[in-house]
Amino acid sequence: MPALSARFSLAAAMLAILPGAGAHAQQAPAADVAWNLVQDLTTQIGPRPAGSPAEARAREWAAARLKSLGFQNVAIEPFAMRAYRRGVDKAELIGFAAQPLAITALGYSGATSEAGITAPLVYFPTLAALEAAPAGSLAGKIAFIDHAMVPTQDGSGYGPYGDVRRKGPGLAQARGALGVVIRSVGTDKHRNPHTGVISWPQGIKPIPAGAVSNPDADQIARLATTGQPLRLHLTLTGQIIDNAPSGNVVADLPGRDPSLPVVLVACHLDSWDLGTGAIDDGAGCAIVTAAALRAQAGGALRTIRVLFAGSEEVGGFGGEAYARKHAGEPHALAMESDFGADRVWRMTTNFAPAADAVKARLAAALNPLGIVARDGTVEGGEDVGAIIAAQKLPVIDLNQDGTHYFDLHHTPDDTLDKIDPAALAQNVEAWTRVLAIVANQAGPIAAQ
Amino acid sequence: MPALSARFSLAAAMLAILPGAGAHAQQAPAADVAWNLVQDLTTQIGPRPAGSPAEARAREWAAARLKSLGFQNVAIEPFAMRAYRRGVDKAELIGFAAQPLAITALGYSGATSEAGITAPLVYFPTLAALEAAPAGSLAGKIAFIDHAMVPTQDGSGYGPYGDVRRKGPGLAQARGALGVVIRSVGTDKHRNPHTGVISWPQGIKPIPAGAVSNPDADQIARLATTGQPLRLHLTLTGQIIDNAPSGNVVADLPGRDPSLPVVLVACHLDSWDLGTGAIDDGAGCAIVTAAALRAQAGGALRTIRVLFAGSEEVGGFGGEAYARKHAGEPHALAMESDFGADRVWRMTTNFAPAADAVKARLAAALNPLGIVARDGTVEGGEDVGAIIAAQKLPVIDLNQDGTHYFDLHHTPDDTLDKIDPAALAQNVEAWTRVLAIVANQAGPIAAQ
Numbered sequence: 019m020p021a022l023s024a025r026f027s028l029a030a031a032m033l034a035i036l037p038g039a040g041a042h043a044q045q046a047p048a049a050d051v052a053w054n055l056v057q058d059l060t061t062q063i064g065p066r067p068a069g070s071p072a073e074a075r076a077r078e079w080a081a082a083r084l085k086s087l088g089f090q091n092v093a094i095e096p097f098a099m100r101a102y103r104r105g106v107d108k109a110e111l112i113g114f115a116a117q118p119l120a121i122t123a124l125g126y127s128g129a130t131s132e133a134g135i136t137a138p139l140v141y142f143p144t145l146a147a148l149e150a151a152p153a154g155s156l157a158g159k160i161a162f163i164d165h166a167m168v169p170t171q172d173g174s175g176y177g178p179y180g181d182v183r184r185k186g187p188g189l190a191q192a193r194g195a196l197g198v199v200i201r202s203v204g205t206d207k208h209r210n211p212h213t214g215v216i217s218w219p220q221g222i223k224p225i226p227a228g229a230v231s232n233p234d235a236d237q238i239a240r241l242a243t244t245g246q247p248l249r250l251h252l253t254l255t256g257q258i259i260d261n262a263p264s265g266n267v268v269a270d271l272p273g274r275d276p277s278l279p280v281v282l283v284a285c286h287l288d289s290w291d292l293g294t295g296a297i298d299d300g301a302g303c304a305i306v307t308a309a310a311l312r313a314q315a316g317g318a319l320r321t322i323r324v325l326f327a328g329s330e331e332v333g334g335f336g337g338e339a340y341a342r343k344h345a346g347e348p349h350a351l352a353m354e355s356d357f358g359a360d361r362v363w364r365m366t367t368n369f370a371p372a373a374d375a376v377k378a379r380l381a382a383a384l385n386p387l388g389i390v391a392r393d394g395t396v397e398g399g400e401d402v403g404a405i406i407a408a409q410k411l412p413v414i415d416l417n418q419d420g421t422h423y424f425d426l427h428h429t430p431d432d433t434l435d436k437i438d439p440a441a442l443a444q445n446v447e448a449w450t451r452v453l454a455i456v457a458n459q460a461g462p463i464a465a466q
Numbered sequence: 467m468p469a470l471s472a473r474f475s476l477a478a479a480m481l482a483i484l485p486g487a488g489a490h491a492q493q494a495p496a497a498d499v500a501w502n503l504v505q506d507l508t509t510q511i512g513p514r515p516a517g518s519p520a521e522a523r524a525r526e527w528a529a530a531r532l533k534s535l536g537f538q539n540v541a542i543e544p545f546a547m548r549a550y551r552r553g554v555d556k557a558e559l560i561g562f563a564a565q566p567l568a569i570t571a572l573g574y575s576g577a578t579s580e581a582g583i584t585a586p587l588v589y590f591p592t593l594a595a596l597e598a599a600p601a602g603s604l605a606g607k608i609a610f611i612d613h614a615m616v617p618t619q620d621g622s623g624y625g626p627y628g629d630v631r632r633k634g635p636g637l638a639q640a641r642g643a644l645g646v647v648i649r650s651v652g653t654d655k656h657r658n659p660h661t662g663v664i665s666w667p668q669g670i671k672p673i674p675a676g677a678v679s680n681p682d683a684d685q686i687a688r689l690a691t692t693g694q695p696l697r698l699h700l701t702l703t704g705q706i707i708d709n710a711p712s713g714n715v716v717a718d719l720p721g722r723d724p725s726l727p728v729v730l731v732a733c734h735l736d737s738w739d740l741g742t743g744a745i746d747d748g749a750g751c752a753i754v755t756a757a758a759l760r761a762q763a764g765g766a767l768r769t770i771r772v773l774f775a776g777s778e779e780v781g782g783f784g785g786e787a788y789a790r791k792h793a794g795e796p797h798a799l800a801m802e803s804d805f806g807a808d809r810v811w812r813m814t815t816n817f818a819p820a821a822d823a824v825k826a827r828l829a830a831a832l833n834p835l836g837i838v839a840r841d842g843t844v845e846g847g848e849d850v851g852a853i854i855a856a857q858k859l860p861v862i863d864l865n866q867d868g869t870h871y872f873d874l875h876h877t878p879d880d881t882l883d884k885i886d887p888a889a890l891a892q893n894v895e896a897w898t899r900v901l902a903i904v905a906n907q908a909g910p911i912a913a914q
Contacts, residue, residue, distance in 0.1 A: 064565030117512030209878035233881040240509050430657035433681040
């Protein structure tokens with residue numbers, strides 16, 4: 019791809035994102051599509067929780083911006099979902115070691131009254147220790163679940179340690195607990211707790227469930243070693259809202275042959291409410307949009323479609339709505355960017371052997387950017403998972419470096435300043451190279 | 467000092483503070499006096515704002531702990547002061563770019579009603595720009611004051627940029643502002659705003675005054691460039707409390723000659739309420755206490771007195787109370803540790819030429835620890851400033867590295883995990899070497 023390499027070289031991309039003069043604010047020239055998208059989304063809309071008025075404003079903003087960038091068939095596709103609206107989040111130890119704790123409610127937490135609840139706090143060092151507790155043993159108590167998540171480049175800690183948040187509240191409820199508090203599923207040492215969604219078992223009545231920051235969890239762990247009884251006053255007044263309005267934004271860059279299945283690239287537009295959703299997932303929308311424009315700039319064979327999904331954070335409602343609405347349309351391949359804004363370090367594909375030649379071209383295009391290729395289990399992404407499963411699509415994961423991702427994930431600290439413009443540009447360049455190949459591929463790419 | 471060097475070598479100190487096995491919690495052997503002091507104070511008491519019940523519990527805890535460590539004449543010396551009790555702190559942009567902001571009230575802020583105030587937000591890039599605004603020009607408005615503080619090793623940015631917090635609110639009030647919000651006086655990029663005290667001009671009626679985190683200030687700075695009018699809804703309901711109870715804790719390690727003036731080493735026991743006061747100033751109390759014990763372990767000539775001052779953060783009330791109560795007692799020298807827990811990199815003294823030999827011995831003792839000596843303007847410290855001024859005392863500043871201090875200062879992030887045990891041990895070792903010299907100095911050390 020000599021013409022492509024010349025037009026979209028990494029050096030040119032780097033030049034386009036030299037930081038501005040401000041001591042604090044990072045800036046980039048107006049020409050930088052990706053930076054401007056994530057900057058404006060996170061600054062002018064800010065937090066945009068699933069099912070909220072702010073998420074609706076984000077859809078209108080996104081549709082207008084995509085049109086102004088030259089996208090066609092720009093559509094807002096509404097759907098209804100179950101939302102969580104934050105209330106007052108407070109926790110304080112009382113009696114021995116009385117002090118406030120930095121806490122956030124988890125998504126779909128049960129609610130306390132405004133006066134809160136007060137109960138003994140029972141320390142479990144692991145999720146397994148909680149599972150081993152007998153039925154009824156937590157009656158009248160609040161469970162605290164600790165864990166030992168550490169950073170990994172591929173983010174693999176989010177599976178097992180993330181279960182503390184996903185499954186821990188249900189396990190505590192099943193053992194009679196009045197409430198549950200977990201160590202944040204995160205790897206930083208700041209007083210910013212990590213929120214995220216709970217997977218309640220069907221038919222269960224949610225109990226109040228929150229996460230404290232890692233320094234607060236350290237505090238509880240140290241206090242648990244003293245043998246003194248701990249008591250917690252917990253106030254979490256957020257509410258579950260049925261039939262909240264959400265929606266997807268879908269837009270195309272038409273290819274030269276509209277009869278060919280589209281290449282789908284996705285991100286999600288909603289964010290948790292605590293931060294401004296810069297790395298989760300404003301950056302993803304910025305990357306796929308900028309790369310689609312560059313890959314299509316010279317006129318590609320296939321249509322590239324962007325999906326800015328709604329309501330990803332609370333259960334992937336947008337991805338499911340997309341798969342339902344577009345079930346009748348064939349798709350060539352699906353990709354998603356939803357793991358922050360750090361550099362791509364690996365490509366993972368699920369291609370059948372018949373597509374080895376395409377895979378080799380992709381690997382050769384990415385190699386100069388420091389990206390290694392492998393076969394393996396693809397992630398796809400929450401917003402493309404349903405359409406991938408329904409149509410058995412080929413997938414290319416451009417794996418981003420997750421070493422620092424869980425320092426910021428679902429916290430108030432997910433803000434624009436955490437994005438490194440050079441790493442964002444590397445993402446756009448990698449995505450551009452991949453899309454230029456797959457959108458110009460005449461025949462189908464077979465999935466395994 | 468061969469005997470001292472052998473007993474308290476840095477290598478031994480390092481061995482004593484090898485981190486424990488916990489993935490998150492830092493631990494040290496029970497023998498480590500300094501670590502245990504700051505750990506227990508920050509864990510079992512936690513935040514201890516000036517004039518609060520928690521500060522009173524900290525005094526009782528400190529007196530008991532000092533007695534158990536072998537200190538004598540342990541006394542709690544009460545005084546009354548003007549306190550600030552935090553209420554609800556909230557800020558949100560409304561209309562264009564509607565979103566919540568991470569804010570903290572500043573100490574002695576005026577209060578809004580529970581409903582808050584709503585007004586246009588006027589952006590000033592610097593304190594000088596606010597000063598240049600005409601009288602009355604801020605009527606009905608909220609001023610936002612930006613600044614450009616960056617890290618420095620000696621902490622010298624805290625003078626000029628700290629004035630945004632100290633003087634900015636008074637300047638805004640004098641120009642008719644309804645309220646004032648500043649960029650936090652801090653150098654981090656986390657959503658943890660930095661509180662701290664305001665110096666209102668005499669006779670002024672305080673207006674509501676808060677600080678937003680640096681990412682929020684970046685957001686306001688970017689929005690100010692759009693030309694769109696900004697409106698802020700600000701709720702700060704904290705109250706100023708007159709005649710709140712506070713106090714100092716004073717304790718001695720008697721020397722062989724009780725007739726000689728004492729060596730005074732100080733820290734402060736109160737902390738801001740947002741964090742647990744680990745680096746400000748639990749670490750300082752831990753350092754001076756552990757070093758005093760080591761320096762006195764072999765039996766020194768002079769009494770070493772520790773002062774854990776109360777109510778430093780809101781105006782140095784403890785230091786003033788100490789100077790009043792102990793005005794009749796001669797002091798040999800005063801030192802304070804109140805700049806975090808990072809390593810000592812420099813010694814600054816105000817000795818007269820007659821004390822050149824002592825200074826040379828101090829410099830030689832500190833040189834192996836990577837500490838340079840200089841003459842210069844000494845800081846002393848807020849808790850020893852009044853007695854130094856009253857008695858024209860010699861002062862030794864052991865300057866700590868402040869490069870990262872203002873990332874944490876006065877924020878929720880001032881917690882135990884931010885202390886590096888090796889750096890804490892280096893502090894104790896440096897203080898031990900200095901105290902062993904000055905507490906065994908028979909004649910007076912003359913100040914300049």
